[in-house]
Amino acid sequence: MDNISVITRKFVSHFHSQPVVVRSPARINLIGEHTDYNLGYVLPAAIDKEIIFAVAPNHVGKYRFFAHDIDKYVEISPEQISQQKGQFAWANYLLGVVLQIQALGYEVPTFDCAFGGDIPKGAGLSSSAALECGLALALNQIFGFELDKLSLVKLSQKAENEFVGVKCGIMDQFANTFGKENHVIRLDCKDLTYQYFPLQLTDYQLLLLDTGVHHSLASSEYNTRRKQCEEGVSILSYYEPHIQSLRDVNFSILDKYSDKLPFTLWKRCKFVIEENERVQDVCNALQNNDILQVGKKMFESHYGLQYEYEVSCIELDFLAEFSANDSNIIGARMMGGGFGGCTINLVRKQGVEAFSAKIKEAYFSYTSKELKVYAVNVVNGTSVVS
Ligand code: GAF
Numbered sequence: 171m172d173n174i175s176v177i178t179r180k181f182v183s184h185f186h187s188q189p190v191v192v193r194s195p196a197r198i199n200l201i202g203e204h205t206d207y208n209l210g211y212v213l214p215a216a217i218d219k220e221i222i223f224a225v226a227p228n229h230v231g232k233y234r235f236f237a238h239d240i241d242k243y244v245e246i247s248p249e250q251i252s253q254q255k256g257q258f259a260w261a262n263y264l265l266g267v268v269l270q271i272q273a274l275g276y277e278v279p280t281f282d283c284a285f286g287g288d289i290p291k292g293a294g295l296s297s298s299a300a301l302e303c304g305l306a307l308a309l310n311q312i313f314g315f316e317l318d319k320l321s322l323v324k325l326s327q328k329a330e331n332e333f334v335g336v337k338c339g340i341m342d343q344f345a346n347t348f349g350k351e352n353h354v355i356r357l358d359c360k361d362l363t364y365q366y367f368p369l370q371l372t373d374y375q376l377l378l379l380d381t382g383v384h385h386s387l388a389s390s391e392y393n394t395r396r397k398q399c400e401e402g403v404s405i406l407s408y409y410e411p412h413i414q415s416l417r418d419v420n421f422s423i424l425d426k427y428s429d430k431l432p433f434t435l436w437k438r439c440k441f442v443i444e445e446n447e448r449v450q451d452v453c454n455a456l457q458n459n460d461i462l463q464v465g466k467k468m469f470e471s472h473y474g475l476q477y478e479y480e481v482s483c484i485e486l487d488f489l490a491e492f493s494a495n496d497s498n499i500i501g502a503r504m505m506g507g508g509f510g511g512c513t514i515n516l517v518r519k520q521g522v523e524a525f526s527a528k529i530k531e532a533y534f535s536y537t538s539k540e541l542k543v544y545a546v547n548v549v550n551g552t553s554v555v556s
Contacts (some may be wrong), residue, residue, distance in 0.1 A: 173220070194220055195346060195552065197219055199212060203506070204395060209359050212345075214354065227281050227312055234281075263329065290542065293384075325342045329524060443499070466501065485510070489502070489541075
């Protein structure tokens with residue numbers, strides 16, 4: 171049985187009504203890491219791993235959630251929501267969405283919700299954005315709020331920033347909602363304009379290698395990187411008042427004031443400027459059908475994330491290096507916030523099986539951990555199924 175049937179049946183057997191069903195995908199990012207909150211460019215896409223939501227209004231005066239994958243049930247009355255923060259980690263993403271819709275001035279009547287799917291947790295594929303955006307679209311549908319896609323993206327991001335407490339940028343929620351089959355999205359995080367670029371991989375396959383590592387310092391270090399970038403901006407803007415974010419900094423400005431920046435801040439700023447350039451380079455390469463150039467930029471991005479932005483870890487570095495030395499791989503890098511999660515790889519289709527077997531074995535001997543391998547395809551963003 172597929173996930174849609176499983177979740178719909180669970181919903182009906184639990185709540186005894188007919189739900190609206192929404193699918194909400196995970197995301198990859200081809201390139202453009204840690205650039206979103208610096209108001210730069212990103213190049214993400216939605217992929218065929220998703221959470222299915224079944225949602226319907228109820229008349230019992232409680233928000234009721236059933237998390238199928240972990241077999242957990244939670245019910246909360248509207249007055250209790252803000253005190254429930256932190257009590258159920260997974261429910262925070264959903265309650266945060268309800269609160270953000272309320273903050274926009276809408277009354278959110280009580281509802282029932284069952285959800286579950288196949289997005290690996292803690293793998294850096296943004297199951298959190300899938301939770302937020304999937305519920306936001308489902309509530310928009312059943313209660314007729316008529317919020318447009320960008321409003322759903324923004325309120326979902328705010329739910330994560332304010333209720334969950336992770337100061338993420340806008341990339342994940344945007345990719346989840348605006349994803350388009352076989353396209354990557356170049357999003358300008360400064361003005362939120364975007365353009366789709368066809369991802370014609372023909373002889374290549376997108377392969378994600380999941381380290382199985384999720385360091386507890388991931389979110390604190392993420393927030394630290396954000397702060398370091400802000401500090402860099404604050405120092406540079408003293409000399410160049412037009413600078414409001416790292417988006418306004420180029421190499422000549424960085425060179426000119428390099429002695430004013432502590433070395434760590436200088437490295438962070440340098441990475442962000444380079445990574446923004448790499449996004450533009452990859453877009454040009456995609457337009458020219460130059461997939462080898464795309465791969466080359468991915469390797470460069472990993473190098474920067476490892477040595478300049480310092481958000482990688484030994485497991486990710488091992489995978490990126492192993493891939494770089496395999497002739498079936500034309501591009502590899504860590505993806506997402508870092509400190510664990512997945513690498514993203516461009517692999518020759520004919521070599522996928524052999525490479526997967528080889529790297530699984532090597533990873534196990536190096537880390538004693540099992541490597542999970544996902545071949546993924548680019549799909550449309552969150553949508554109402556029925
Ligand atoms: C995480 C965040 F949620 C994104 O906003 C982005 O900053 C990413 O890390 C790094 O590029 O996925």
